[in-house]
Amino acid sequence: MSGESENTSTASAEAANSGAHDENVLKIFQSAESSLHFKIPQYIKNLLFLAGFESLALIATMTEKNIEELELYAKEELKSIVPQQDYVKYYGTTYKNYPEKFKFVIGYKKMLHLLIEFCKSQENSVNEENKENMSDTVVKLDNARGIANSEAMPASSNGEKSINSSFDFTEENRTVLRLIKNWTKSRADQSRWIILNSDLDNIIFNTRSSVEKEITSQITCFCKSSCRVPKLNNRWVLSNFFRHLSAKHLNESHEPEKNKNKKITSFLKPTHRPIDRSGPSKINILQNEVIHPITRTSENYISNTALGTNNKDSVYTQNYEIREANTVESDVKYFEEEHSGIVQQLSSAESKVESQPNLQKVRIATSLEVDNDANPKRAKLSKWSTVKYSRTERLRRAREKGHQGQTLLTNFFEIAGHLSTIIQKNPNVTDKIISCVAHHDNWNNFSLDITSFQDYEEKSSFISSFLQRLLENAKGNATQSANNNKYNDITKKISIYLYYVGGRLLYETIYANLKNCVPSISTLNRYLESERHCIQEGDLDLVGLKKHLEERGISKLIWISEDATRIKTKIEYDPKTNKLLGFVLPLKNGLPIKNIFYATSAPFKKFLGRKAKHLMLT
Structure with missing residues (x-):
């Protein structure tokens, strides 16, 4: 065991020695120290070399995460590999006795970042040199091949060089x-x-x-x-x-043509272009019907006024082409004369079909092209798509041909004139008409004395209750001035409903046509102000809420999340309560305190300068 520890100690010592480092890594550290003007600690060099950062490109790609991984590697794994006497070479003098707490201090971490930036700049300069060497080599090859475009395409001002070998x-x-x-x-x-x-x-x-x-x-x-x-x-x-x-x-x-408004006379210009019937016709084998051409006949129309002259007696004539429906006999005759070859082909085709009874009968149709010189690209349309054969035009022609004339209002002028003459010549007739109207049963219903809205249906069924009240209003306000008209609450409520549902324009129209029957808009606004319940700022209207629920039969168990019925984003004056609205009300026990911001002269300036305003939903 002692022999193995000695070998491990010797190997680690040799790895820690800077002389054993790769020459490229030593050159990187030396150039960085000379350029950055500081000395890189030896234990940082040893850690980088031991972690595998042995080249300029690897150090240039280091990130903050790699630095944290390097610290974690030194704290957990490196202390079990390096003998304790060599801790100073990998942990420095600060953490040689506490390797489990190792980390790069602030200054050395900043030094690592500067080293990484230096390696990045060196790597970029090396790449630029390689690109320039490559471009020089390619340009030499192009010149050797004799490409003529290289002289006509000089290098750009930013140092780019042309590569002309791959492009023509x-x-x-x-x-x-x-x-x-x-x-x-x-x-x-x-x-x-x-x-x-x-x-x-x-x-x-x-x-x-x-x-x-x-x-x-x-x-x-x-x-x-x-x-x-x-x-x-x-x-x-x-x-x-x-x-x-x-x-x-x-x-x-590219200038678009302006759509000029055409005069009516431009639609009445005569057409002098004849119809070309010499062109070949197309035969569509669709159905056994012959689509006949529509002939055009010229008729003279006389105008009551002469264009371009001041003589009222002068007239002018113009030729207008009118499409006219022909009879079947005339169309067949014309078709046989003009297209005899096609008729022979059709007859031969029909004979062949009849000679073969087993085959299904072929349906044949012919359509003749009518050339349009004005617009040759115009699609061929059938006569039913023209204005003449539209539904409205056909109904108009049928109405004009009918014997029943339309009753006009002017037809009664003669009768009304005779009646007026008779009444003027006989004054007794006027009195008889008035007496007949006065004794008529239906007329008496207009003078019924209606005291309540509920019992009206029992007294009369001739007229609705609302119309009866309108008649009462008109009768009562007829002798009053316009500023002294009287209306009951039912009329006002119905008028308010019409005003809300129909809008201002509708109600103004009704009021203009029913004078003294319905109130004006200003009267309705005053009625609303007098009947509306005034809710002050900060007031919890529990009584009004209870009344609202009871009138509609709704449960009184409710949830109130937020009161945002009215939002003030600016300071306003309320003349009814003499208060300033728009300030945030102070709270007491979670409820707002009302009657705070009165518009008195003394605290007015203090409120505007110091109190907070409503800037959000409250």
């Missing part, structure tokens, strides 16, 4: 130009494209690649504006240059 920049320039031309052609009209096509050939491309093999192109437009575009994932991103073309050179083609 001439082909890339052609690709970019082709993309630009295709995009411009799709957005410019024909005349504009003829001009731009020659101008786009004058665009200058300066395509290059960086050390990271990022391809970019500096595009100089023919208007001397430049734009830099990248190539990402084998795709050129030309949106910036397209935006320049759209703003500077394609404004004419």
Whole structure:
């Protein structure tokens, strides 16, 4: 056992000796000490070497977690490996007698962080040198192969050097130009494209690649504006240059046409384009019906006024094309004359079908194309989709053709005039009409004396109770001034309901048409203020809550979580209670104290300067 301990002691001593360290690690520590101007303790060097941090890259990647793991390794495992007499070489003079409490003190931990930052900077400088050496080697290879583009693509200002061995920049320039031309052609009209096509050939491309093999192109437009575009994932991103073309050179083609309001006369312009029936017709084998063409006939229409002249007697005529429904006989005759070849084909097809009774009868239909010179791309529509054959137009034509005329209000003017003449010539007729109305049974119901709302239904069923009250209000307020109208509580409550449900505009309309029958909005507001229960700030309205529950038959066992019925975020004055609202009320036994912030002159300034305001739900 003594021999094994001596061997272990000898091995640990040799590991602790700095001369046994790797030369690279020693160089790292020496350069760090000379650059940072401090001496790294020997036990820190031994711990780093023993933990496996033997290179510049490993030390540069150390983190705070690695430092904590190193402390834990020294406290738990290292003391069982290193003999006790060598503790000073791995724990230092501070913790050589207490290795289980080992940790890096604040100053030495800061020293470790500075060492890590130094190693990071050294690692970055080594990587930069390797990149420069690699780029120099690639450039030499490119020059040896004789690539001509290396002279046309100088290194960028930030030190990047071109790598031209993997890219054909001439082909890339052609690709970019082709993309630009295709995009411009799709957005410019024909005349504009003829001009731009020659101008786009004058665009200058300066395509290059960086050390990271990022391809970019500096595009100089023919208007001397430049734009830099990248190539990402084998795709050129030309949106910036397209935006320049759209703003500077394609404004004419991109301006949307303004929708001008057309005059009514523009819809009445005569059409002089004849219908071309010489084109070939299409035969659809769908059904055994022939879709006949719609002929157009020209009719002359005479206007009562002459456009462009001041002569009222002058008239003008214009030819308007009107689509007219033809009879089946005329359509078949026209179809046979104009399309005799198609008719022969149809007849031969029908004979073949009839000769084969086992086959299902083929349904044949023909549709003739009517060319539209104004809009050749317009879809072919059937006559039922036109305005003439719409449901409203068909109903209108049927109504006009009918013998039953619509009764108009003016039809009664003649009768009313005769009655008025008779009444004026015979004064006795007026008295008879008034006496008949006065003795009529239904009229007497309007003068019923209604004293209560409950027994009204028993006295009369001719009119509703609300309408009866409106009549009473109109009769009672007819002799009063507008400022002295009287209304009972039932009328006011119903009016308030209409005001709340229908809104202000609806109630104003009702009030304007039922003068002296319903109260005004100002009267309703005064009634609400007088009947509304005033709740003061900080007052627990338990009586009102109990009344509310009893009226609705609700259980009196309730949970109250928070009172947020009204929130004040600013200081306000309440003229009814002469108080300042908006301050946080003080508490007594968990309940707010009311009647505190009265608006008196003495403590007013003190309240505003010192008391807290409501800034949240309370």
